[in-house]
Amino acid sequence: MTTNTPRVRFAPSPTGQLHLGGARTALFNWLFAKHHHGKFLLRIEDTDRQRSKQEHVDQICESMLWLGLTWDEGIVYQSKRLDIYQKAIQSLLKTDNAYRCFCSKDDLSRQREEAQKRGDGYQYNQACRNISEDVIEQKLSSSTPFTLRLRVPEKVITFKDRIYGEINVNTSELDDFIIARTDGHPTYNLVVVVDDDDMGITHVIRGEDHISNTPKQILIYDALVLPTPEFAHLPMILGPDKRRLSKRHGATGVQEYRDMGYLSEALNNYLALLGWNPGTEEEIFSLPRLTDVFSVEQIQKKPAVYDEKKLQWVSGQHLFKLSGKELMTGVRSIFPDWQKNEEDTYIENVCELLKLRAKSLTELKNISTYFFKDPKSYEEKAVRKRWKNDSVNSLVKQLLDELTSLENWTESGAEISLRKVAEEEGVSAGKLIHPVRLALSGVSAGPSLFAMMKLLGKETCLRRIETALGKLPTL
């Protein structure tokens, strides 16, 4: 009965896009499976016909693929397994673990409202728990709609959570909860149990919001005489206001992070750090490395607050590790037409030169514009500081002449020329470097000027310097 290789699953309901919390749940499941050489399965919980949408299924799958969280077997759709749930339902009815409840929805919600008004906790009054066969026959023959409720026994349910430890719940806190609706469709707690058993799930790793569902599910496992899997509940991810992460905290969808230019590996890395730590001071992980060091024991109990600043830092760390070629490919994965007319080698060199200065692919793209187009304007503040008056023009003109005659256009060649002019004119190199940077890029910040010059090429540099001489210092 005991299997050595764990089988875990991620079971989103397709009522929206994959968000950060879901992504982390998927990631932890995936890491657990891979770490133990087990299987990671995907199940779509689409029994809510109204809210489930195929586009969300597609979006979720796409997001998971982008994150690199691939699933090992075919996707299980609950909507296609209705007959299997029926069998479980019939069996529960036959064994008297479930009973028909003929109470109307309206009556029940009225009772609930009244209980709430009194400030009491509502529980189903078990009106139908022990009605006689005769009454049942009568209701059935008159086609009175009914739901099926689990006959919850009186006991204390104990289970061991891999993260929270032992949890005890007295069933007196539980309803005879509904396991099948009036239309015969099963409800969540029932399908989860049937599916998890059917899929051979050994470890249920899910959000902490399911912790209170667990005793209910254990009751169903027992009623169905099925072995219970192990449980591990993950703490929630909170927004900066300490409330559950949601739209009002800005981006929450995985795809939005991709579109903002974050690398999937960086997002995985950051998500892993939210509620988990390796037990060492290592912080930057590739997915394989994460798989190696991951362990459920290091997962935190308390909810973690999402911090975009740290995500950005992690992202920058990952970005820096990529080659120019990988970065170019990355930017084009978001902006397919990015610099399509340029030489790949040139773009790669640009990326290589700028990667230390970008936290995301989008930022990388944004700060690279002047490598592809002459600056249209010049940063005003920088002009005031670096190109105060016409004396700068004569200085730059000197350099322009020197550069024009420079035959060997290299980084050091450019540097030697510039320093030579500066020395001849009796000024510090900075007096020349800053204005030239402005002329070439239009901005005051950027990589080494001489590396820039080398990359831009002689022709472009001369042209831009000439243009600037004509436009500055007048704005």
Added chain:
RNA sequence: GGCCCGUUCGUCUAGUGGUUAGGACUCAGGGUUUUCAUCUCUGCAACAGGAGUUCGAUUCUCCUACGGGCUACCA
């Protein structure tokens, strides 16, 4: 309201019955750099509160406070 879970710098976290309570991000300042970024150094900053156990509690127990989750014919 009831039940379950939690509480170390602003945030992510390490940690122990006796520690100067450590690291990372952020922020501030210094150094390096032609600028920015990187890098580096320094600084700011935490054991929720109260009892109890103990020679000694951040660490163990209880209570309170606060936070989160659940309390559907949603999942």
